[in-house]
Amino acid sequence: MSVDPLGNEPQPITLADIAREAGTSQSTASRALSGRGYVARDVRERLLETADRLGYVPDASAQTLKQKTSRIVGVVVSDLDNPFYGGLAAGVEQTLREADYRMMLVGDNSENAEETAAVRTFISMRTPGVILTPVGSDATTLLHHRGVPVVEVDRRIATVPCDAVVIDNVRGAREAVEHLLALGHRRIALLGVATDWTSDAGRVEGYREAHATAGVPVDESLLLRFPFHDPTAGRRIGDLLDRAAPTAIFAANNLLAEQAWRVLRARGLALPADISLVGFDDVQWTDMVSPGITTVAQPTIELGRRAAALLIRRIHEPGSLAALELLQPHLVVRGSTGPAPRP
Amino acid sequence: MSVDPLGNEPQPITLADIAREAGTSQSTASRALSGRGYVARDVRERLLETADRLGYVPDASAQTLKQKTSRIVGVVVSDLDNPFYGGLAAGVEQTLREADYRMMLVGDNSENAEETAAVRTFISMRTPGVILTPVGSDATTLLHHRGVPVVEVDRRIATVPCDAVVIDNVRGAREAVEHLLALGHRRIALLGVATDWTSDAGRVEGYREAHATAGVPVDESLLLRFPFHDPTAGRRIGDLLDRAAPTAIFAANNLLAEQAWRVLRARGLALPADISLVGFDDVQWTDMVSPGITTVAQPTIELGRRAAALLIRRIHEPGSLAALELLQPHLVVRGSTGPAPRP
DNA sequence: GGGTTATGTGGTTACGTTCCCACAATTGTG
DNA sequence: CACAATTGTGGGAACGTAACCACATAACCC
Numbered sequence: 035m036s037v038d039p040l041g042n043e044p045q046p047i048t049l050a051d052i053a054r055e056a057g058t059s060q061s062t063a064s065r066a067l068s069g070r071g072y073v074a075r076d077v078r079e080r081l082l083e084t085a086d087r088l089g090y091v092p093d094a095s096a097q098t099l100k101q102k103t104s105r106i107v108g109v110v111v112s113d114l115d116n117p118f119y120g121g122l123a124a125g126v127e128q129t130l131r132e133a134d135y136r137m138m139l140v141g142d143n144s145e146n147a148e149e150t151a152a153v154r155t156f157i158s159m160r161t162p163g164v165i166l167t168p169v170g171s172d173a174t175t176l177l178h179h180r181g182v183p184v185v186e187v188d189r190r191i192a193t194v195p196c197d198a199v200v201i202d203n204v205r206g207a208r209e210a211v212e213h214l215l216a217l218g219h220r221r222i223a224l225l226g227v228a229t230d231w232t233s234d235a236g237r238v239e240g241y242r243e244a245h246a247t248a249g250v251p252v253d254e255s256l257l258l259r260f261p262f263h264d265p266t267a268g269r270r271i272g273d274l275l276d277r278a279a280p281t282a283i284f285a286a287n288n289l290l291a292e293q294a295w296r297v298l299r300a301r302g303l304a305l306p307a308d309i310s311l312v313g314f315d316d317v318q319w320t321d322m323v324s325p326g327i328t329t330v331a332q333p334t335i336e337l338g339r340r341a342a343a344l345l346i347r348r349i350h351e352p353g354s355l356a357a358l359e360l361l362q363p364h365l366v367v368r369g370s371t372g373p374a375p376r377p
Numbered sequence: 378m379s380v381d382p383l384g385n386e387p388q389p390i391t392l393a394d395i396a397r398e399a400g401t402s403q404s405t406a407s408r409a410l411s412g413r414g415y416v417a418r419d420v421r422e423r424l425l426e427t428a429d430r431l432g433y434v435p436d437a438s439a440q441t442l443k444q445k446t447s448r449i450v451g452v453v454v455s456d457l458d459n460p461f462y463g464g465l466a467a468g469v470e471q472t473l474r475e476a477d478y479r480m481m482l483v484g485d486n487s488e489n490a491e492e493t494a495a496v497r498t499f500i501s502m503r504t505p506g507v508i509l510t511p512v513g514s515d516a517t518t519l520l521h522h523r524g525v526p527v528v529e530v531d532r533r534i535a536t537v538p539c540d541a542v543v544i545d546n547v548r549g550a551r552e553a554v555e556h557l558l559a560l561g562h563r564r565i566a567l568l569g570v571a572t573d574w575t576s577d578a579g580r581v582e583g584y585r586e587a588h589a590t591a592g593v594p595v596d597e598s599l600l601l602r603f604p605f606h607d608p609t610a611g612r613r614i615g616d617l618l619d620r621a622a623p624t625a626i627f628a629a630n631n632l633l634a635e636q637a638w639r640v641l642r643a644r645g646l647a648l649p650a651d652i653s654l655v656g657f658d659d660v661q662w663t664d665m666v667s668p669g670i671t672t673v674a675q676p677t678i679e680l681g682r683r684a685a686a687l688l689i690r691r692i693h694e695p696g697s698l699a700a701l702e703l704l705q706p707h708l709v710v711r712g713s714t715g716p717a718p719r720p
Numbered sequence: 721g722g723g724t725t726a727t728g729t730g731g732t733t734a735c736g737t738t739c740c741c742a743c744a745a746t747t748g749t750g
Numbered sequence: 751c752a753c754a755a756t757t758g759t760g761g762g763a764a765c766g767t768a769a770c771c772a773c774a775t776a777a778c779c780c
Contacts, residue, residue: 061738074758091500093442115464120463323662323667417729442735724778726778733768740761741761748753
């Protein structure tokens with residue numbers, strides 16, 4: 035690269051520069067580079083060449099200011115550290131990129147305030163649309179009120195009409211619990227999240243449905259709910275084991291499944307001889323531990339892809355009714371589940 | 378919320394609107410809301426109140442256009458799906474948020490072209506600085522040439538002066554291999570990445586250093602290098618086992634460690650009786666499988682935090698010399714390593 | 721009491737882009 | 751040959767903000 039040896043490029047070059055250099059007007063240069071409007075073949079080529087030669091990069095803020103919308107889609111997930119959200123984001127980005135949009139990814143640590151703050155940033159950036167795993171309804175309301183398309187993914191919370199793509203949590207949970215019931219378990223603990231998330235509510239519902247269908251009454255003392263990041267989760271799970279003597283545990287997300295697994299190992303309980311365990315979300319470790327963990331697998335990246343596709347459609351045709359896409363999970367049976375121990 | 382029941386908010390409100398509403402000039406309104414410059418107490422309060430009441434959100438693109446810089450730091454990582462990069466991003470975001478910057482996270486799938494494209498977007502957004510896990514040197518050069526501060530994390534590739542924060546790969550690898558040598562292993566396979574990444578080069582160097590210090594010659598046929606995402610990795614590792622008969626494997630990143638582990642399990646080899654395994658990067662599963670995997674742990678989120686802190690410092694005082702921060706990894710010994718089997 | 725400073729305010733411009741409009745020249749159509 | 755459509759170009763006004771500058775008024779100091 036043979037450029038300015040002093041390395042100081044004080045002024046970035048603008049459209050005006052390349053217009054002057056190519057001997058045309060700014061208007062023509064704009065048309066040539068943006069590809070909209072008439073411009074003669076040779077003139078266009080000359081302009082493209084000079085732009086390239088001078089290393090012209092259009093100023094996104096000027097474009098956004100003028101066009102009143104940017105090409106950066108806002109995405110907010112609950113936890114950047116959790117592989118589930120990582121996969122989701124990867125799926126979103128992939129589809130967005132194909133449609134020539136960029137992704138701005140933000141984590142909100144499951145805090146309503148952080149979610150709202152992120153959304154405020156998106157609004158100020160004139161984002162064309164937002165994808166989020168909602169933690170509260172404020173953010174979506176804010177966006178909807180501003181006319182910004184929103185797609186909720188993984189959970190539905192919005193109190194205003196908006197698109198969503200979620201998995202069939204009821205069915206996933208039902209299949210998991212049916213599997214346990216079929217193995218003879220009658221005392222199945224449920225570890226869930228103590229929020230108003232629909233994902234969690236659905237999983238509880240599936241748990242109850244399976245019991246109802248099988249004619250097994252639900253012992254409410256077997257249900258345990260946790261805040262999103264609960265440092266005392268391990269102890270509480272231990273208490274549950276002592277207090278309610280379950281023969282199986284259904285953990286409604288990958289974090290709780292891990293916690294439960296660690297407690298069981300610490301107690302030296304054998305899977306599935308002493309107790310059975312089913313998780314939700316097929317993360318990496320579930321097939322590496324022995325025995326492998328039976329779990330409800332979700333199409334994580336596909337969830338992201340669908341959300342992005344839905345958003346793009348909505349950006350292009352804002353009119354139509356709010357859509358709800360329901361993806362199907364499926365139960366992956368591994369060694370962590372077996373017949374209920376005979377007392 | 379009692380707003381426009383028709384839900385159409387065609388024009389977002391601007392500074393001019395709130396100035397008119399409060400009976401001041403635009404200049405005064407700007408000063409009151411941005412907090413720079415004189416404005417009487419009561420006037421300021423009145424302006425803040427009206428801004429709040431009307432739901433004013435400043436237009437980021439106008440601000441950026443005027444100020445020639447935005448508050449959105451660009452971050453590009455190799456793989457959103459990999460928990461290592463997820464942790465890194467979480468650390469970066471946390472520190473950035475505290476300094477009132479936002480993060481724009483992009484994945485590049487370890488493709489030079491995608492990395493460069495992302496960086497071009499950042500430039501067009503007038504990003505105040507960029508943090509990246511570099512895959513090539515083009516991106517950094519581009520940014521440096523434009524006068525945008527860059528911090529490289531995890532690896533150093535730049536051919537231009539720029540800040541970096543990495544871990545001491547040589548030492549991490551050396552300790553891992555010394556551990557194996559001390560256990561009597563003499564045929565230690567190395568699984569690495571076939572790139573010019575300094576992280577990988579450092580790990581190879583540590584491997585060689587440990588051998589040299591112990592006076593053990595290195596059998597080059599034990600060294601294996603893979604592209605970043607190699608679908609044939611499993612087969613190649615299997616070939617290595619057959620061909621070179623190692624008694625231990627040192628896998629230089631978490632992906633390769635997982636691959637190796639799966640191959641060993643598939644072959645029914647017992648850890649550590651038949652063969653020992655050491656990984657790099659202490660991801661979740663390493664202490665869940667049995668036996669646990671001995672591994673070189675890196676302070677992942679801390680890596681992200683330091684990078685962000687360094688970038689912020691550099692943004693505020695551009696003059697000083699490029700800094701290199703070296704974080705120390707440490708070896709976590711678990712059950713996957715044991716004495717070399719007697720032939 | 722004239723100068724300096726602190727405290728406040730408003731007019732105006734510039735940032736870089738897009739896009740509407742006006743206008744030329746060329747070609748086609750009755 | 752008039753009149754329209756096609757092809758092509760350039761002038762100039764926005765978009766919403768920040769910041770420079772000019773200009774008030776009041777307080778303060780020798």
